[in-house]
Amino acid sequence: MSALGVVADWLRCPVCAGPLALDDRTLRCPDRHSFDVARQGYVNLLGHAAPRNADTAEMVAARARFLDAGWYAPIAEAVADAIAGCRAIVEVGAGTGHYLASALSAGGNEGALGLATDVSVPACRRAARAHPRMAAVVADTWAGLPLLDSCVDAVLCVFAPRNLDEFRRVLVPGGRVVVVVPGPEHLAELRAAQGLLEIEDDKAERLADSFGEATLRAVGFPLDLDERAATDLVGMGPNAFHRSGPVPATRTRAEVRVVVGRLD
Numbered sequence: 032m033s034a035l036g037v038v039a040d041w042l043r044c045p046v047c048a049g050p051l052a053l054d055d056r057t058l059r060c061p062d063r064h065s066f067d068v069a070r071q072g073y074v075n076l077l078g079h080a081a082p083r084n085a086d087t088a089e090m091v092a093a094r095a096r097f098l099d100a101g102w103y104a105p106i107a108e109a110v111a112d113a114i115a116g117c118r119a120i121v122e123v124g125a126g127t128g129h130y131l132a133s134a135l136s137a138g139g140n141e142g143a144l145g146l147a148t149d150v151s152v153p154a155c156r157r158a159a160r161a162h163p164r165m166a167a168v169v170a171d172t173w174a175g176l177p178l179l180d181s182c183v184d185a186v187l188c189v190f191a192p193r194n195l196d197e198f199r200r201v202l203v204p205g206g207r208v209v210v211v212v213p214g215p216e217h218l219a220e221l222r223a224a225q226g227l228l229e230i231e232d233d234k235a236e237r238l239a240d241s242f243g244e245a246t247l248r249a250v251g252f253p254l255d256l257d258e259r260a261a262t263d264l265v266g267m268g269p270n271a272f273h274r275s276g277p278v279p280a281t282r283t284r285a286e287v288r289v290v291v292g293r294l295d
């Protein structure tokens with residue numbers, strides 16, 4: 032059975048909140064609302080057009096090149112460690128699904144299943160193909176996740192919008208939340224050289240305080256970016272909306288915080 036066939040048990044109808052079931056290539060609820068599986072394997076449960084901040088196809092392609100080249104491998108390893116042992120994992124704002132796919136491939140996670148959600152259709156097209164035990168659904172984290180209550184034991188959120196009330200609702204009691212946020216010095220040299228958007232201070236500490244229980248791990252490593260990687264790194268983020276063109280090779284440093292906690 033496809034990953035979507037299994038993960039369909041977690042999904043709820045975005046119209047009436049009834050449980051969805053996969054019938055051939057269509058998800059249906061008992062009230063007969065139906066959502067077709069796209070040719071590329073994802074399902075759109077958004078119910079409206081994607082908002083303007085959804086990543087574009089160009090941003091998603093830049094992200095895929097950058098992440099597949101391994102530049103952020105230490106972050107992927109930290110994420111895989113943080114969700115080790117979880118069996119049912121949803122990654123929200125998953126982009127290409129890189130982190131969830133890496134975690135599913137990591138030792139100890141052989142039987143785990145994953146669902147990537149993102150408001151961007153081009154992102155979900157990629158995420159649907161990222162791992163055989165992972166499905167992808169177009170959904171808006173802020174509008175509410177198309178997931179049943181208490182259906183997953185981990186929620187993963189890497190550099191993406193959060194909705195702690197929804198995370199709490201979809202997690203089983205005692206379930207784990209793993210959030211990766213940039214530290215204040217993340218890519219400082221690149222941001223200064225390119226006049227990129229500033230990073231909010233103290234995000235990780237404030238976030239950890241809002242969890243019932245949390246640990247915070249700092250992950251930092253140097254990045255000696257060539258022109259291709261520097262251009263992709265800028266092009267895959269929010270700055271892509273207001274600048275374009277090649278970015279010169281830059282020596283900088285990734286500085287992120289991995290917050291692991293419980294919300295109950």
Ligand SMILES: C[S@@+](CC[C@H](N)C(=O)[O-])C[C@H]1O[C@@H](n2cnc3c(N)ncnc32)[C@H](O)[C@@H]1O
Binds near residue numbers: 173
């Ligand atoms: C900075 S990217 C991070 C992507 C991925 N987590 C990664 O680190 O490779 C932010 C992602 O959040 C998605 N996004 C933005 N607003 C969203 C929302 N309201 N609901 C779900 N996804 C959203 C974007 O389309 C984009 O893929």
